[in-house]
Amino acid sequence: MTDPTFGPFGVDPWWLVILKVVGIFVMLVLLTLFTIWWERRVVARMQHRVGPNRVGPFGLLQSLMDGIKLALKEEIIPKGAHLAVYWIAPVISATTAFIAFAVIPFGPTVSIFGVETPLQLTDFPVSVLYVLAIASIGIYGIVLAGWASGSTYPLLGGLRSSAQMISYEIAMGLSFVAVFLYAGSMSTSAIVIAQEPIWYAVILLPSFLIYVTAMVGETNRAPFDLPEAEGELVGGFHTEYSSLKFALFFLAEYINMVTVSALATTLFLGGYIAPWPLSLWDGAMTGWWPMLWWLIKVQVFIFMFIWLRATLPRMRYDQFMKFGWKVLIPVSIVWILIVATARVLRDEVVLTTRELLIGGAVAIAILLIVSWVFQSRSDRRAAIRAAREEAEANLTFDPMAGGYPVPPMPGQQAVGTSRRARAGVTIVQDRSDVTQEAIDG
Amino acid sequence: MSGEDWVFWISGSFAVIGALGLVFSRKAVHSALWVAFTMINLAVLYIANSAPFLGMVQIIVYTGAVMMLFLFVLMVVGVDSSDSLIETLRGQRISAIVLGLGLAVLLVVGVGNGLVNSATVGLVEANSIDGGNVEGIARLIFTDYLIAFEATSALLITAALGAMVLAHRERWLPRATQQELSKGRFLSGSHPGNLPTPGVYARHNAVDTPALLPDGSISEESIPRPLQARGDVRAVDHHEVNEIKEVDSQ
Structure with a gap:
């Protein structure tokens, strides 16, 4: 095995590694409990209700109590379940949710018990791809839960989930490409540092919007929560799960929300770097302060998730798939093409007037072609409409049309x-x- | 043993177990899961051998996309459809054994040749030529192997287009829009929404209890048709209904 170190990573003493692992675990569990409470309170406020406010200050301990109650409930395993797979599905879901967080940076180098170390468990040259890979394993939990329950609605939920994941992961991966091009790296810590003057959410706005859309699809949250659409599929993939196994799915969903929000923060909102009014303060990037900025940015995304859920109705399944394949992916590809061209022009090409003129001519030609395509599309629509009217007019059946007996x-x-x-x-x-x-x- | 040895023996044996599981599983879904398991272990081996990019792409593409598509198809085909064990291809066992042996010989010769005849530079040097593993792969793909890479992508796009052409069908009529479907639903004269639910009273709440219209008569649509055909509809106690009407009118 070769040198496992990467920059300041891979050199921590063993006790610090364990400390970081436990720290991340505890932080994720606490964030889950907090997010559930936060979601219930915010949704309640948006619906002119109060929300949980009895257990602990402001009802903060409500989700802890609910969690204990959930874990102590009776467990019901359906007769038709495929036991081994039924057991392993929630484990896959929860485990992958936790380990994806290993490469998320939540602060610069700090001193922990006298050791200088970055606030990030580990990092390596392709850590963003690692998050994608772990997410794609995490889907197995949902798909297998649907299959192993031996029941129709969970199966449909699992099917929807696998189709949804495959489609939205492509859009998600494509939205990363522009970031990689600008940062010149696929490691999360390097991408954060590369955003020091300006966030990628600003200069790569289309990528950011595509990622935000895809991340809602990827976490099965409203309005893209089709795998567990309770109006159509009872509970979707987790219909047949109860007690602790259901709690694991619950936990995984909320941790995934935090993970995709943290990834969005890392890739597009400058990670732990202090945002503008705060960056005027000299101490904003010292000590543990950056972790607070990071946490605030993540919470903004989580609030967005909650807001979406409180506002939007669920999309229809075919429209949802059409949106992924026919809008998000083509738009991403065109955007990557534009970004790559702009990068090459800026970095490597010095244009003469003649070349600029030729470039202008090409651009005009492309515009003409695009407008022609749109024109022919609207022509085709008109033709279809005419055909439909004609078909309606021809509803009367002539059994001897054209002189021959016809069906x-x-x-x-x-x-x-x-x-x-x-x-x-x-x-x-x-x-x-x-x-x-x-x-x- | 060094760390790499440990990783090799653990992940390597897991990969072999997964491959055996693929062959010996009775359920197609279990086979697919074993393949996914093998793929992940192979990815671990790649990462341990200083090829993190390849390892990650292995998981994203093979575990995340290809095996997920397999699972998707298996689940669409049916939860409990076990494969029939009748072999439809004649002589497939023999040809499989011959081809498998051929592949084994090819791999042994190829890898052995690489081990014996070519000078090894070591992973650190190989990765540091272009300043990193990802950069090295990028340079090889887009310079030395550009034609092979583009040809592969052209082949894949052709395959995808072919699948679309094969799955394409000609529409006989233009697709009905949502508006037209909605209009059709109302114009057909049948009940456009949910049928009225069965009546629920203090005494009965079963589906055989008909709902009552405002005038006290039975709503025929609220009774499931099979029950109606069997004559299994609970009679309405009109005395009770009249009492309720009286209470209502007061």
Whole structure:
């Protein structure tokens, strides 16, 4: 094995590593308890209610009590469950949620018991990809939970989840590319440092918006919470789970929220770097203060999650998939193309007037082509509309159209044979809707 | 043993266990899970051998996308559909054994040749040529192996397009918009929304209890049709209904 160190990482003494691991674990659990309470209070306020305010100050201990109650509840395992997979699914979900946090930086170098160390468990050259990889393993928890429950609704939830993950992970990965191009690195700590003068959320705004959309899809939160759509699928993938196993899924969902928020902070909001009015204060980047700025930024994202949930209705599944594949991914690709071109032009090319003119001509040509494409699209729409009107006009069925006996086309109603028609009986009814459904699959 | 040895023996044996699990599992979903397990262990081995980029991409692409698609298909096909053990391809066992042996020979010869005949520079030197593992892979892909890389991507895009062409179907009628569907639902004259729920009174709340209309008559739509056909509908106690009406009118 080669040198495992990377910059200031990989040189901590063993006790410090354990301290950081335990610290991150405790922080995530506490953040989960806090987020659940925060979510309930904020949603309540947005719905003109009060929310939990009885247990502890401001009801802060409510989620702790709920957690204890949940863990002590009776566990029901369905008869049709595939036991081994049923057991391992919540474990995968919760474990991956925790370990994804290993590469998130929440502060610069500080001194812990006399040892200078960065406030980050570890880092390596591809740590953002590590978060993506761990997230993609985490989905297995949800998909397997759906499959192993041996029940229809969980299975549908699991199916939706796997499709959703595959589609939205592509958009998410593409939104990272522009950040990598600008930071020149895939390590989280280097990306934070590269944002020292200006956040990537500002100069790479499209990437930021795509990431924020994809991260809501990736964490199964409203309005993209289709895998657990309670109006359609009871509870989705976790319908058949109870007690501690359900608690693990619950925990995983909230930790994932924190993780994607922390990743958004790291990649786009400058991580722990103090934002503008605070950066005027000289002490803003000393000691443990940066961790507070980091925490505030993460909480802003979590508030956004809660706000979305309180505001938006759930999307329809086909519209959701269409949005991912036909909007987010093409927009990301075009944006990456623009960013890469701009980088190369700025860094490596000095343009003469003639080249600028040629470039302008090319740009105009592209604009013309785009407008032509849009024009032809609207033409096609008009043609479709005309075709539909024509089809509606042709609903009457001519059994001898063109001089030959022909079957009815979809939408046309066949009349009975002459003898039955004389008897006033129609046996062939309009089945065009069924036919079209059969064709649609 | 060094740290690398430990990682190799643990992850390597896990990968082999996963591969064996793939072959010996009876359920297709279990096989897919074993493959995912093997992939993750291979990724660990790559990372231990100073190829972090390859390791991460291995997990994202193979575990996260390819095996997830496999699982998706298996789950669509059916939860409990166990594979039939009748072999439809004749002589597939023999050809599988021959091809497997051929692959084994090819790998042994290829790897052995690399070990014996070429000079090893070591992982640190290999990674430090371009200033890092990622940079090294990037340089190789976009300079020395550019044609191979582009050809592979062209092949993949062709395959994707081919799949789309094969799955494409011609529409006979233009797709109905949501507005048209909604109009059709109302124009058909049938009940456009949920049917009225069964009646729920203090005494009965089962589905065989019909709902009552304001005038006290039974709402036919509130009774499930099978129950109606069997004549299994609970009779309405009109005395009771009249009492309620009286209370209401006071």
